Amino acid sequence: MFGTRTSAFLKLSKRNLKYDFSASIVVFLVALPLCLGIALASGAPLFAGLLTGIIGGIVIASFSGSQLSVSGPAAGLTVIVFGAIEQLGAFETFLLAVLLAGIIQIVLGIIRAGMIGNYFPSSVIIGMLAAIGIIIILKQLPHAVGYDSSFFGEESFVQLDNENTFTALQKAFAAINYGASIICILSLAILILWPKFKKLSIVPAPLVVVFVGVLLSQLFLGSSFELAPNHLVVIPVVGSFNEFLGLFTFPDFTQIANKEVWIAAFTIAIIASLETLLSLEAVDKIDPFKRVSPTNRELMAQGIGNMTSGLVGGLPLTAVIVRSSANVNAGGRTRQSAILHGIWLLLAVITIPSIINLIPLSCLAAILLHTGYKLAKPSAFKQMWHKGLDQFVPFVVTILAVVLTDLLTGVGIGLVVAMFYILRNNLSNAFEYDVEENADGAKITFTLAEEVTFLNKAAIQKALYGLPRRINEIIIDGSQSRFIDKDVIEVIKDFEQNAVSKGKTIELVGIVNKKNVPNIKRFTQAILKNDSLKRKATITKTTETI
Incomplete structure (x- = not known):
């Protein structure tokens, strides 16, 4: 039995590898600057962000039941993480909170708290996806033209630099770097046109984009188009394996009785779990194979990931919509793409950090702009309009709320509006x-x-x-x-x-007290038991006949 399952898995892996391999490169290129930007905004070491991305890819994807979801550090947690590090006074104490948050998530998975994810209305989820697409476009445009005042991966309307989405755009277009803009425009052209040439599409378009971006940034040296150091990716450069090991940080277990640690742990666990469930529901919506991810198993996988991250010096993890949608749009099919992207992050840190640091942020912004457009296509608005006002209004309200506030607040507002229509329909x-x-x-x-x-x-x-x-x-x-x-x-x-x-x-x-619909688990068990009894009866009858 075990041998058959193993061979079937290997066969499946081999069949999907050509899709997952190219998708993993896209996710790696998207995740790299996001990991660094979120770590910077959180007041944590840059290596902590990369380490979190590595764990999200290799560890969580190995335990998760979701085929397309990708986990990593989340922009929605930056304010919480920054505040917790300040409140607890030391990064090592904060790591203990992350470890405890992971344990809490495992408990949430065991008690089946993941069922909450089944109650998000589709109009809100589709609205959230479209909103994320719009946010990606609005937030990446400044990076596309070389204005990098906010961290790469910022999602909230009010930014940490006291700007908001629209004022940042205004300042960005008043301080355009033409070198970065040229790289971004050419990168977008490659992303759009490259897949149309079947013979060339063997090489992933985002990989070509990075190669062209690095080449142009080198050609621009010494000219008026030259890129400043803050226009490039910056990851820690290690000289040896021992130096690499020295980047790891470990939790301070002496603070286990500190109530502030437990408050931070519960806060991280609840927020991270909600964001994960929202992301999971959203990814299932855009999965071309329409698979359904097991939510309770995902919470336990996230818990294992956060425990690992807390033990070795990482940040809190969640399933992230931006990386996951990039995975889907790049043609990913199984968990292999998420695992491979984690391996690429690890290899990049250990082997080629100097080469990675030559990549312009504007070409990575182009990859995200392309992803953002696919999430917020005009056709999505048209489809929701045709479904009726009870679907369209919550959809639009969710978009506006998420864009003008943040993910969880916006989804909460969208849920309230959706519930109004659900109750009205229920009453009628x-x-x-x-x-x-x-x-x-x-x-x-x-x-x-x-x-x-x-x-x-x-x-x-x-x-x-x-x-x-x-x-x-x-x-x-x-x-x-x-x-x-x-x-x-x-x-x-x-x-x-x-x-x-x-x-x-x-x-x-028939106006009498009636029991509700039977428990589906008991119903399934009853059917299986009945089938088992029938099989036994058939075997007994056959034996007697012989």
Whole structure:
């Protein structure tokens, strides 16, 4: 059995490797500056950001059940991380909080807290994806023209440099570096045109973009187009393996009783888990194979990743939409792409840091601009419009809220609007009715919905007590309902007495307490048990026949 599964996995790996390999290079190029930028903004060592990306790729992807999700340091946690390091007084103490956050996430996975991810409305998730695309475009335009005042990977509307998204754009276009702009424009042209040539597309377009960017930056040396040092990637350069080992930092376990450490740990665990569940739901939406990722397993994988990160000197990890969407758009198919991108990050730090430091940020910004456009395509807006206002309004509100605040706040606002429409639809779909005229007046038949909850109580009560006087015969049919809330039954019984007192004929069909839909796990186990008994009976019968 084990040998068969192993051979099947190797066969699958080999079949998808050509897709995952090229996708991993794209994710590596996207993740590299993001890891560095987030570490810088968090007040942590630059190596901590790279180490977090490596762990997110190799460790989390190995345990995760999601085929396309990519984990790493998240921009949404920068303010929390920066504040926690300041509050705790030492980076080593903060690492202990990250370690504890990982343990908390594992517990959340064990108690099945991941089910929360199943309750995000699709209109909000699609709106969040489009918003992330717009944010990527708005935030990367300054880097594209050589204005690098904010860190690479900033997502919040109000930036850490006290600018906001729009004022940063205004200042960027007033201080254009023409060398960076030329590199970005050429990079975008390559990203768009290169895949159209089938023979050339064997080489990933982002790899060509990086090669061209490095070449042009070297050609511009000594000219008016020359790039400044802050226009290039900067990763730590290590001279030996021992020096590399010296970059690792370990948690201070003597602070385990410090209540501030536990507060930071719970804060990181909750925020990181929410961002992960949102990212997972979003990636499943854009997965071309429409696979469903196991949310509880993902929380445990994230917990293992954060424990590892805290143990060796990394930052908190989450599943990240930007990297994950880049993975999907680059053609990634399995977890191999995420694992490989972690390996490329590790090799880049150990073997070729000097070469990596020649890469212009503007060509990496072009890769992200291309990804951002794919997330916020005009066709997405058109599709949501055709689905109706109950889908379009939460979609647009989520986009505006995420762009003008931050990811979690924006999604929270979008959820409130979506819930309004969900409740309104729920209230209006409590029942159907049919009216038949008769000699003395009219007969009305109410057929209750399959699920009649407490939320339907007001609508049903209003409909029953608002019946015209000419209705002299009433039938309330709950035979098709699988669940009727007790409060609704009470309303119907009270109305029955009221109708009888007014001389009306009323009939209640199936208006009784009903159990809700059976637990799906028990239902599945019952089916499997039944199948097992049938197989045993068949074997016994065959044996007796022989």
